[in-house]
Amino acid sequence: MVSVHFWFKVSTSAARPLISVYSDKNEASGSTVSLPAVFKAPIRPDVVNFVHDQMAKNHRQPYSVNKDAGHQTSAESWGTGRAVARIPRVRGGGTHRSGQGAFGNMCRGGRMFAPTKPWRRWHRKINVNQKRYAMVSAIAATGVPALVMSKGNYV
Structure with missing residues (x-):
């Protein structure tokens, strides 16, 4: 025998309606049982959505960009006095790449702003009671036909 305890108030004085019992062939067996107390619990879609979102985050795998991405060139700033931005520029000549801006997140071929890190908090702990x-x-909520049908299921 398993005993079930609820941590929220279920009014014991509230009448739990009698419901009919049906067989797997959808035939009434003639007996009735009182509605289980779990169906009298408060319906909180906000709590259900929050817990679902947090649990869904536990399936993610860490990802990040290469720590050297955007810095694999020997660019250096030209300084002031040349009427160009002070962003570091690729050295050399004889190629389209020379003289182009580098390193910055606003530059083509530069690193991204705030590169992603694998030590981000990917998983979430959820309170057991929650x-x-x-x-x-x-x-x-499954005991309310209107809610079930609003999700596209048939009753």
């Missing part, structure tokens, strides 16, 4: 509350709330 997960339980979301689960009970989602189960309670």
Whole structure:
């Protein structure tokens, strides 16, 4: 025998309606049972959405750009007095690349702004009670035909 305890208030005085029991062939068996207490739980779509979003983040894999990307050239600034921006420029001649701006995030071939790092916080911890509350709330929502049909399911 498994006992189930709810951490939110379920009014014991509220009548739990009797519901009919059907077989797998959709025939009434004649017996009735009282509606389980889980269907009287508060329906909180905001909590369900939050927990779902946080749990979905636990499937992500870390990614990042190469730490040397955009810095694999020996560019140096020309300084002031040349009527051009002070961005570092590629050295040399004889190629289209020489004299082009480098390193900056505004330059073609430069590094990105704030390069992505693999130590970003990819996964999320969720309070156990919050997960339980979301689960009970989602189960309670399945007992409301209007909510079920609004999601495109047939009742």
